[in-house]
Amino acid sequence: MNDSPGWATPGSPSDGDRQGNPADQPGNDGGAQQPARPTGDPKWSAEQPPPGQWSSPGATPPADAPQPPPAQPAGGWGAQPGTPYGGQQAYPGGPGQWSQPLAAKPGVIPLRPLGLGEILDGSVATMRTHWRSVVPITLVVATVIQVISVLVQKFMLSDLPLSSTEDMTAEEAIDTLGSSLAVSVVNQFIQVLGTIVVTAMLTMIFSRAILGQHSSVSTAWREARPQLLRLIGLTLLLALGIILLGAVLVLPGALAGNIGLAVVGFAAWLPLIIWLGIKFSLASPALMLEKSTVIKAFTRSSKLVGGSWWRIFGITLLTSLIAFMVALMVVAPFQMVGIFAVGGGMDSLEDGSAQTAWGPLIFSGIGLIIAQTIIMPIQSGVTVLLYVDQRIRREGLDLELARAAGIENYGTTGG
Template sequence: MNDSPGWATPGSSPSDGEHPGASGEQPQPPSQPADAPKWSAEQPPPGQWQSPAAGQNPPPPAQPGAGWGGYPPQPPPHGGQYGPQYGYPGGPGQWGQPPAAKPGVIPLRPLGLGEILDGAVATMRSHWRSVLPITLVVATVVQVLSMLVQKFMLEDLTSTLDRENPTPDQLLSAVGGALPVTAATQFIDFVAGVLVTAMLTMIFSRAVLGRHSSVSEAWRDARPQLLRLIGLTCLLAVGLILLAAVLILPVALSRNPGLLVLGSFLWLGLAIWLGIKFSLASPALMLERSTVFKAFARSSKLVSGAWWRIFWITLLTAIITAIFAAIIVLPLQMLGFSAFGDGLDSMQDPAAQTAWGPLLLTAIGLIIAQSVVLPIQSGVTVLLYVDQRIRREGLDLELARAAGVENYGTTGG
């Protein structure tokens, strides 16, 4: 048995934006390999979605041409089309169809925006014993290290700066001295983000099946892919930096304000486009146990034709989490400056920003906020990945089988 607790490597799948059976042809049963349609015959033999609890019998080993977890692939339900059964946008829909199975935090059908957000929150609420320790510990470590870096590195910079009339040399020195501080805090955030993303992805993958996962299980499942996830994240960052070097640096050197604005907007647009295009690479890497470049290709394929939908869902999630974080952090930050400084006016004083009181209360607010924000962001990304695979590849059939849902996808419901 494959001991991978992640998701099956998809192999060949239907064309982007199409569902099996959409042309009106009835798929052949798996017992006819010679004439079997492409969507079922090329289901991946090596992978599986399974994370059996202790004491459960493992699924049978995968056979050639088998689907998720080694079981024979099944044709699409209800006339060979996903649309009539689920009624998702683009499908005609039918009244009186049985509701989709819901073994875990989401129903096994194409998801709407509310269901994706609700699934992320439901996982955080019902699996808090696994989610909260990960995010709380990581957020605490990140904020403590960031607070120490800001305290001892920025304090030296502000002490040498003339607050009333800083000279150009002083400002240049302050900017140059702030770069190591920024680099250090960004590196801390980067490592923490990779660790949280890896472990939460495994928790969400089990929550979809209605299974709980402990912190130790999440770490065990995520650890083999950590280096690849670091490489994937680094490649994205390097790509954005090189893109900035090509589009912004030349016009910045020319000192033409108009070209600088144009280059900045062009870079921002391309950065957003690439960010959404490869937004599903992380769950593809972790759950399909793939390589870095295969994960990029998978994300590009899954996002194709749904870029705007994923963009709006991602943007809405970012806005919601930013508002929540601001509600938590800003009051504590203002309290810190009011109680340990000279009131809110001291928020503009560089020396007051490195005082222990404001730094400590701000760090506490960020710890609370990140403990909630990180699971929601990771959960939305994982559920977007699940949703796209359900829409394009009929993943719900394999999820239902892995979750033990009987007679799912058959004509009898």
Template structure:
């Protein structure tokens, strides 16, 4: 079975909503392996508005002693008024609810159905992958979260602890400034390592989710092997986007700072946040495009811009909702352990007043454990939603579902032949 999806950039740029390779373009065949059975050819015709379709062929006669309403028929369902509904239960024999015309259910070889996705299906696909492929997903996020939290704990204990002691003892200005510089340097270093670990985890999770869409499992070693060639480019993409946001903020805020004008500074801030948010969503699909299409940094940015075009608000809403949900989950896990640690090991009210409660070993350890658990759960959900949004947009615009079906071994998916 060919389990490699067609992630490569398509040769043409179809218009929005246009899906190439429509079923009418394809020859009839023996029927898809994963698709539902289609009604026999010529059995149904399109009804006139407000009028039920008459039967074109007489239905098979029931066996002696059985009425129409009891005859099980070829497909296991009872014969309806104008024909047999088969296994789907529709009144006129076509898939859908009683008395309704609909489309056959989409094939679902993996965690999502191969058709345009709704919000619930995207969130469910991200969670389902983490649940069913936990042997591959959780070790990656657990290792990254543990390394980052251990380094963060040490930084908070020593660098931030020295700041608290310096402020309490009233040391001279030079030593205080030196402690602040050291602490800030340590925090920047931890932030850099956290970003690096997040990049590695995102790259590997992207490969795992791309396989989960096809219903195949990817091991940690396989995910690393597939993602490693693109890691430097992914790092460059992340760095470019971060520097771009910083540069944009500096350009918009600098006039107010230079002129020492609070009003001008406020105007710059008001313009900056919506603009950065717009760019963030516009390029939010660049990471999966870079990894799965094996493209360059600037091509990935262009691909994301093209895929997001016309659906910015939808992607913004799904991304925002995902971040709110994961933020609530993280808070539920982290804050109780942090409060208990500070109350039990932080020296009580005195420790809370002088700021030493947050740097006590017990408080730091419990807070770190909570953060490790939260990141292990949250990180794959965030990465999974981004990957599934990318897949969804390519299904909507480029008919990627047909390519994925072929890669999953579903023969003749999307044909009209019986």
């Protein structure tokens, strides 16, 4: 039994349904076999787990079944009978084979623990299959973000002197630095607000895509809106924590003029915020899908990430690298056209006018709109699917998802 709050997506069973039949809970299937895979049924995954990789939680072998080989030292079998998800099967299903449950696939992912490829594929598949809902959301938000960013950069930096660094006076250097920081802060604030809206709405679309259900833009907004203020609070709380940690660890050395102390503080601050960022990376989908409070969302993320920090860190880092490469390939050509075709070429780069000229700003903004329209669904999807994967591994969420998707007798006792 676990303290899972269940699945808050529309179409899921009620709390009463989840608690009414013990046989429906993970670990209480009575050792029953999974139903046979219907021929040609799209709700079943085409790629089933390899022999011996998955086992039904709590399954027990029949009395006349031959016993499994004894546990081996590290590097051998090493799994005890009945170990859910990742241990060997409790008993063989035939000579040289192990029996395992079939994995249902009502939507974009199979309902079993996911590998890296399946998480990335599920994210891309959702964007491709449900593009009528995904693309308008990300396109509109990305366009608003870039229009504001271009206007801010144009009018806040246009009065700055264009002289070279060597010719700048101390006052001009301070003005330039202050204006650049102000532009960066405004752009980041707008970016964060846009990302919050996208994350809220795409989370609801992904939750339905897992069940094989479609969601319109209006439906996604209606479902996400009640939690939107809490999501803003969660994001601001994370940002505040990062700033306070920086103030405690880095600021004292900087104010004292001690470069060594500031570097040491930064060296402690950077890994700490990375660790906390991964630890609370699943708070957003937990907040949206479990309809919880901000504090409960942080607690849920910490619990789900516990023991899997390095795996989630690796997948998140790889996703970020993929997003960076996609953005680079999309934005770079637009920036080159903006600078060399309509922006004055190398001269504008040397004197700094490229950062305030309309041509480079507009072309760069167009490239960023396209890149963000592609990147934001992938990153949001990976986060949601990591959350679902961890709950499948820890809480048997695949059984609830199967019932919510309308797959009868999935993981229950047979007749």
